[in-house]
Amino acid sequence: MINKLLVLLLLSFFSLSSFGYEVREDSIPEKKELPKQQFYGPTIGLGVGMFKFYGDILDAQRGNALISNIGYDLHVKQQINPFLTTKFYVLFGSLSANERSIDRNLNFKSQITVGGFALMYNFHHILPEKRVINPFISLGIESVEFLSKTDLYDSYGNKYNYWSDGSIRNLPESDVNASDAVIIHRDYVYETDLREMNSDGKGKYQERTFSIPVGIGAQMHLTKNIDFSIGATMHYTFSDLVDNVTSNSGGERIGSQPGNKGNDKFLMSSFSISYNFLKHKKEDVINTFDEDIDYLTYDNEDEDGDGVIDFIDECPWTPEGVEVDDKGCPLDRDTDFVPNYKDDELESREGMPVSPNGVEMTDEMIDEIYQRYLDSTGVFADIENKLIAAEKAPKNKVYRVQVGSFTEAIDADLVDKFLSIPDVEIKTFGDSLTVIAVGNYDNLPEALKRKMELTKQGFDAAIVVTEEKDGKLISVGDEANNMAVENQSLNSDNPNELLFRIQLGAFSKKQPINSFNKLTNIMEIKADDGLYKYLYSGSYKTIEEAASQKLDLAIDYGVNDAFIVAYKGGKRIPLTEAGVKTTHKENIINKASAKYDKAAISFKIQVGIYKNQLPTEVLSKFIEIGDVDQKMGENDLTRYTVGNFKTLDEAENFKKEIIEKGIGGAFVIALHEEKLIPVNKAIEILEGE
Template sequence: MITALFGVLLVAPECAFSQAVDSTSTTTSEILPTAVPASTPDEFIFRPIIGFSGGMLTYYRDISKGQTTNGPTLSNLAGDIRVSFPLKGSFYFTMHTLFGTLSANERGNDRSANFKTQLNVFGGEVSYNFNHFLKSNRVLDPYLSVGFDAMLFNSKTDLFDANGQAYHYWSDGTIRNQPDMPENRYSAVVIQRDYNYETDIREAAVGGIPFHDKYSFMVPVGVGVNMRMNEHLHARLGATWNFMLTDVVDGISKETKGVREGDGQNDNMLFIHVGLAWDMSKRPKEIDDEDSKSDISNEALMALTEGDDDADGVLNLLDECAGTPPGVAVDAKGCPPDADNDGVADHLDLEPASPENAVVDSNGVALSDEQLEAIYLRFIDSTGHFAQIEDTIYVLDVPSKRTRRYAGIFSVQVAGDSLTTAQADRLLSEGEVKSVQDGDKTALLVGKYDDLPTAIEKSRELKKEGIGTGTVVQQAPIAKVGAAGATGVFVSGAAARKLNNTDAVFRVQVGAFKNQPKAGAFADVPNLVSIVGEDGINRFYS
C-alpha cells in the first residue's frame, strides 16, 4: 500500500521515475558559442537626411498691406536645400539655405509703390516630429520647427520706364510721364511700366530712407508633414513664416516721408514649399534585418546539424540523450536502453530488473516500503522529529572537589562564538578543548602544552588557518568536549552550570532547523537549550 501511495505523492531526490542519470558517472557534451571579437565603443556615423524643396515666397508688410495682389499664388519662386540629422528623442537639427526673389507691388489712390530683391538665406533650425505620441511605423510624419537665419538682400524699385521717364500715377488709373495736374491733362503721355527694377533703394535714398546694411536676421517658424514613400524617400509639404528683424527690405519704414511713410513694424515673408528628402539613416526594419543575421560560422552550423559529438550514430540535432559514453548502444533517438523502464539506463542500473512501477534511486535500485515511509514522514514532518540531525554528544567536566588543577599547563584561547563548523572540527581534532566563560561570552581553551613556546607556536598555526586566537593562558580546567571527532556547536559552561555542578553531564543534539519550529514542538523535552550557529541553523540540545 505504501508503494502505491508513493507512486502518486512522492517527489524526492533519492528516487527517479524517468531518465535519472548519476552526475558522477556520465559526461555531457556542450555546444560552445562561436567566439566573437571584443566589443568596441560605438562609432559616430553621420547619416543625414538630405532634401530639396521648391515653393512660393510671399512678402507681407507695408506695401500692398491688406490687398490680394501679394497672395501666395501671385508670389515668386524660391528653393531650399537642407541637411538634417537626428538629435536625442524626437528632435532633428537642420542646416539649410534658401534662395529666391521677394517682391511686392502696390497700386492705390494714395500711394503706388513696388520693390524687388534677390534673397539669400543661411541658417539652422530644430524640428520636433511627435515621436512621443505617434506610432513609429506611421506613414505621415508631422513636424514643428523653429530656427535662426541670416539673410542677404539688395532691394530695388521700378521708378522709370525704358526711356528714362518717371512714372506718375494718375487718379484715373493711368501711368503718365507728367504729374497728375489739370494743366498736364492734355500734354501728359500715357506710358507703361517695364518692371525693370533699376533704382537701388538704399543708394537713391528713395523716400528719404536712411542708409542701411543689406543683411539682417530672421526667425523662421514652420509646420508641415513628411510622407514616407519608402524606407528612405520622403515627400515633404510645409509652410514657414519668417519674422524679419528689419523694416527696410521693402524700402518703406518709419523714417521715410510722405506717402512712403511706414508703420514701423518689421517686414515678414511666408515660404510655402513641397519637396523630396532622402533619409540615409537606418530604419527599424533594416536594423531588425541586420540583427537577425547570425554571427555563427557555416562550420559551426554544420556541426550543429550534422555533428555527432558523442559518436553514437545519432546527429546532435536529433540526439535526445547527448553525451552517451563510448561503446553504449543507443536507439534511434540516441538514448541507451532501459530494460526495466525505471528511468535509469541499463549501463548505469545496479538492479537491471526492478519491479514494474517501482520507485528507484539514482542507481536504479528499488526503494523498500520502510525507506519510502521514512522519506514520506520526513517530507510531511512539521515538528522536526524526523529532521536530519547531527549525532553529536558533548561532555562537560564541571569543577568538583576532586578536580585537580594543573600547574605549568598552557592553552590557546579561541573565541567560541565565531567558529564555523569546519573550524570546530579542526579544533576538536586537537583532542583537548575546554569551554570557559570569558565575561558574558564563551571562550575555548585549545590544547595542553607543557611549555609556553609550544603554545605560542600553536597559536600562530591556528591564526594561519583563519581561526581567531587570543592570548596564551595557563589552563584552569573548567570544561572539556569529550568526543574528539564530533561536529556541531559548543555548549557554554554557563548553560552547564544550570544543571548538576558535581557530575559529568551529557548533552545530546535533538534537532537542527533552518526555520523556527512550531511553538510547543519540544514541550516534553527537559532542560532544552537552543543555539543559533554561524550557518544560521538553530540547533536544540538536551
C-alpha cells in the first residue's frame, strides 16, 4: 500500500511541477501585452517532530506531547489557488507507551509508516495580503502501516513479574519459591510480536489501517524560496489494535482496568523546512522623481541639531548641547585632539602628550605606560595573573547526604518524615525524578557522620554524594561511602525537635514554575495521595519566625494563600499540638499508629552498605568476621550486617569487637520484624508498658 502511495506521490510531483497557465491573447484588451509566466511551482520539504500515542495503554490522556518518539516527514506541496494547497506526504517513526501501575503493567512499541494526502487552507480570505506568518488548518486521508511489539523478557530470557512492592522479579509473587526471587530490570528491547501472541483471539489481523489527519500550524517565509513551518496534526485511525488492547480485551494482563472504547490515535508535533521551485521575476527599477517630496527640506536637514546642516557637517551625531565650529565639530580650545566637553584640562600646553581625558602626562605616567608595554619585570602582570589564577582555581567539593531518589509518587508518611529534617532539600529533574538530600559539607568525614546518623534514624537509603555544576548529585563511590571515621556524634538537629515550615499549597496537578509570582526557593514533592505539595525551602524553630517569613512572602510576592505547618518526630502534627493557638482548621488525616511488638525488636551491627561489587580488602575483612548477612535495599544498595541481639548493650559490646577487627565505620541499627527503624524508637518500644 505504501509503495503505491510513493508512486502516486512522485507522479503528482511531476504533474504539478509542470502546472501553469498562459494568458490567452484573445482575452487581453488591445494595446496591452502580458508575458507568459509560470504561475505556481511545487514545494519539497523535510520535517522532524515527535509522535505521541493516545490509545488504551496509558488511557489515551497521560504524558507530555513533546516528550515522545521522534518522527520524520517528507512531503511535496502544490498551491492550487491563493487559499488552498495540496500536500502529499510520507511519515516514518515509532509509537510507544509504557504503563506501570497497581492495576496493570503494559508496554508496546510500533514502527509505523504513513502515506497520505491533505488539503491546507490558509485563511487568505480574512487575513491581510501582506503578512509575515500564514496560519493554516489541514484535513486529509492516509494509510497507516504498523508493526507492534512488546517487551516481556529481559536480555537473559527472564520473564518480567511485577510485584505489589513495585519491583520486577524473575518469579511470580504467588510462586512457592517467591522467597528466592531475584530483582531484574527491563531492557526496553521489544522482542515479542503482539499479533503473534494472539492474546484476545483476533488471529492474523491486518497491521494497516486508514486514518483521518486533522492539523493546525503556521508557515513563515524565510526567503522567496525557503519556508519554515511548525504545526501539530492529530491522526484519527480506524483501528483499535495499534497497541493490541481493545475495549473487549481481558485477562490477567489487562487486570481491573479495561481498555477504552475509542479507536487509537496519535499526534505529531513537528517543524519543517521546505523549498519551492517558483521562479521569481526580477522587477525593473524605475528611477522617478516624486513630485510630492520636498527635496529642499532634505537638503537643509540637521540630524544632530548642532546648527550645521548634514550636507556640510564633518562631525555628524554630535551630542546634544555641545558647542561646535562652522564645520559641525566640537570645539577644542587647546588643540590636544580632546574636545572641550571631554577635556579635564582645557589649557594643556601645545605639543604635550595628554591622557584620553585631555590631562598632560607626567614623566611617571609615561614611564608606567612604557613599563606596561614592555612588561619585562612582571610588576603589572603579577596582579592580573593572580586574578586569572583565582578564576581558574578548582572550587572545593561540596558533600551532601542523599536520603532518597524516586521516579514515582512517594509514600505520604515518608514525605512527612523527609520534611521533618530541618536542612532537607528536594530537587526535581524533569517530570519523573525527585531527589531528597540534606546537609552541605566541605569535607567527607563530616558528611559520613551525618550519613551514619540518618541511617540510625531510619533513612536506610542514605549515601554520600557530591553536587555537580548542573545540580545533579553523584555518589562518591562505595569505598568513600564506607570510609572509617571517628565514631563521635555530629552536632545535628534532634529528630524529635519541633520545627515549622511554610506550605504554599497542595494541588492535584503539577503547577507551572511561575505559579507563585516568580518566587524562587520552592520545593516540590508528589505524595502517593495524588497531591503535589509546594513548600518554601526553609525551616523555622519558632512559630514567630515562620509567621514573619509568611508575611514577607505575602508583601513581596503576593503569595497570600500560604499557611504554616508543624513537624515533630518524623510526622506532621496539628498546630494546636505544637502549642499554637489558631482558628484555622487544618486538613490533617490522622492515620492509625503503627503497632509494634517488643518480641520483634532486634539489633544488628552494620558493617557496610555498597552499591557495586565489594572491594577485595573489604571482602577479606568480612570473611575474617564470618556470618556477614546481606540484604538488598533501595537504589540497588546492599546492606551488610553481623549479629542479632535483643538488647542494645549486647549490640554495643559486639560493635566494639568489630571495630577492633578493622571495621571502623561499624554502628548499631535496630529492626522490627526485619524492617529498619530508628534506634531511639526501638529503645522507646522496649521501655514502654
